[in-house]
Amino acid sequence: MENENKGFRYWFINIFWYHYGKLALVLLAALIVITIFAVDSIRNKVEYDFNMAICVEGAISYNETFELQNIVSKAVGDLNGDGKSQINLQIIDLADPSNAEANGYRLQLLMSQPENTLFIFDERYSTTFCSKEDYFDDLSEYGLPYDERLNNRVNITNTGAVRSIGSDIEFYACLCDWTKVGKGKAELTDAAVRAISAILDS
Numbered sequence: 272m273e274n275e276n277k278g279f280r281y282w283f284i285n286i287f288w289y290h291y292g293k294l295a296l297v298l299l300a301a302l303i304v305i306t307i308f309a310v311d312s313i314r315n316k317v318e319y320d321f322n323m324a325i326c327v328e329g330a331i332s333y334n335e336t337f338e339l340q341n342i343v344s345k346a347v348g349d350l351n352g353d354g355k356s357q358i359n360l361q362i363i364d365l366a367d368p369s370n371a372e373a374n375g376y377r378l379q380l381l382m383s384q385p386e387n388t389l390f391i392f393d394e395r396y397s398t399t400f401c402s403k404e405d406y407f408d409d410l411s412e413y414g415l416p417y418d419e420r421l422n423n424r425v426n427i428t429n430t431g432a433v434r435s436i437g438s439d440i441e442f443y444a445c446l447c448d449w450t451k452v453g454k455g456k457a458e459l460t461d462a463a464v465r466a467i468s469a470i471l472d473s
């Protein structure tokens with residue numbers, strides 16, 4: 272009889288549950304909550320079709336870019352086949368003194384990632400980057416209009432897509448074709464070409 276009482280049931284009820292029962296319940300509840308959040312975040316994770324960035328000296332809100340995103344979204348289409356066309360737009364204010372260093376690193380990071388093929392700069396930064404041959408590509412190679420001074424940028428300031436931003440900034444679109452260096456995807460380059468064309472037509 273004594274040996275029977277010393278089995279797993281006895282240990283679980285009289286030792287484990289007596290000493291650690293409350294802690295076990297708390298840990299189990301925490302584990303359930305974490306699991307629910309993890310599953311929910313995976314299920315609701317957005318898989319973007321296209322990435323683009325606006326990098327200018329000046330603050331721009333995401334609400335001001337609704338028309339631009341809508342035009343680009345329609346031009347790009349559903350690249351990942353999930354039935355939706357979703358744009359991941361990054362906005363960097365290069366004049367923000369409180370985040371100058373962080374924004375500089377963020378811009379460098381974006382420009383080093385092959386999934387980023389479309390950049391919109393202001394006059395100053397488009398001149399800086401487009402004056403260097405190894406950053407952006409000659410737009411004439413893709414059948415796109417280009418700036419008289421620099422053939423790897425095009426002024427999009429007076430387009431419908433950009434006018435809705437309501438800024439006095441001169442905006443220029445630039446294309447980065449990563450396939451020329453054996454990286455990236457041709458479909459992202461093609462999407463960027465369509466996006467720039469749609470912006471110009473707006």
